[in-house]
Amino acid sequence: LIAEPIGLNTNRKNFKIYSKNGTTPPLYIEEIWNIMMIDEGDLDGNGTEEFGFSWRLEVGNWTTYHVYTFIDGLWHEMVSTTQYMGHWEEGFTYSSAVKPTKRKGYLKVLESHGGEDFKKEKKTVKIDSRPIPKGIVHFGEIVE
Numbered sequence: 299l300i301a302e303p304i305g306l307n308t309n310r311k312n313f314k315i316y317s318k319n320g321t322t323p324p325l326y327i328e329e330i331w332n333i334m335m336i337d338e339g340d341l342d343g344n345g346t347e348e349f350g351f352s353w354r355l356e357v358g359n360w361t362t363y364h365v366y367t368f369i370d371g372l373w374h375e376m377v378s379t380t381q382y383m384g385h386w387e388e389g390f391t392y393s394s395a396v397k398p399t400k401r402k403g404y405l406k407v408l409e410s411h412g413g414e415d416f417k418k419e420k421k422t423v424k425i426d427s428r429p430i431p432k433g434i435v436h437f438g439e440i441v442e
Contacts, residue, residue: 310330323373326433329437335349342376342398350396359382360380377405
């Protein structure tokens with residue numbers, strides 16, 4: 299997959315994510331400062347490859363990490379997690395945010411929580427893939 303910037307908008311950009319061989323329709327990510335894609339492999343064991351990327355804005359110490367998959371002709375968001383960038387010093391990275399489990403239909407997720415103590419939490423979550431019917435995610439929200 300390739301993430302190509304399209305249409306510049308001050309600091310935030312729009313990206314078109316597409317496959318070199320045209321096997322999937324494009325996924326459009328709008329109003330994001332920067333994108334870093336991670337090849338997640340086959341997280342759910344269904345034979346298709348997933349990818350993740352961080353949703354970053356111009357400033358701040360918080361980011362979200364989203365994992366996407368392609369099912370039955372549509373892009374889906376498999377899971378998202380929130381990360382406090384200060385946890386990166388403790389080995390908390392995008393590539394460690396989501397991992398497969400032996401339990402079918404579930405993923406291991408690392409997540410940061412705010413409040414008085416910025417803590418990390420490892421949990422197992424049920425995959426609840428949300429379809430992206432128009433293939434557009436605008437400022438972190440799926441366009442229906």
